[in-house]
């Protein structure tokens with residue numbers, strides 16, 4: 001590996017203030033303070049299981065709702081992933097994972113395609129309305145994946161195959177995504193150059 005695959009971004013709006021840095025070739029060290037504890041938990045799981053070192057400091061108008069802060073961090077995380085991936089030379093490009101958390105089971109497939117596309121299905125009826133950890137609604141899970149996918153330029157399929165507990169379902173979704181992303185971003189010694197017949201991703 002030549003270039004370090006790192007990125008460090010800041011984003012400031014009237015709704016949130018975010019500092020985020022990551023290293024795609026890390027060991028999964030997470031240092032995350034978003035002011036939304038359950039989101040810290042999800043992003044820590046993402047870092048750990050994707051072997052991405054991730055540091056986040058965020059403040060936002062959570063007295064209104066956690067929505068702005070959670071979404072904006074997803075946007076910045078996506079942009080940082082895109083920047084850190086660079087020209088994508090030598091990557092595996094595709095990854096997939098099937099991850100359980102007790103009764104919950106989630107499949108994730110990632111293509112570092114340069115084409116943003118999210119297919120997200122299978123959350124049980126009413127999941128979007130459930131409050132997890134007192135702040136975080138189930139609806140935010142899809143919203144975060146939309147923000148990451150669109151800003152990182154990934155094709156992502158996430159399929160919830162089973163689950164009853166909202167905490168388990170959300171966490172299994174992040175772990176499955178992390179695990180699939182870990183494979184996709186991995187450098188494959190057999191790949192020379194950019195793994196696309198078009199020559200660019």
Ligand SMILES: [Mn+2]
Nearest residue numbers: 041167168171
């Ligand atoms: Mn948990």
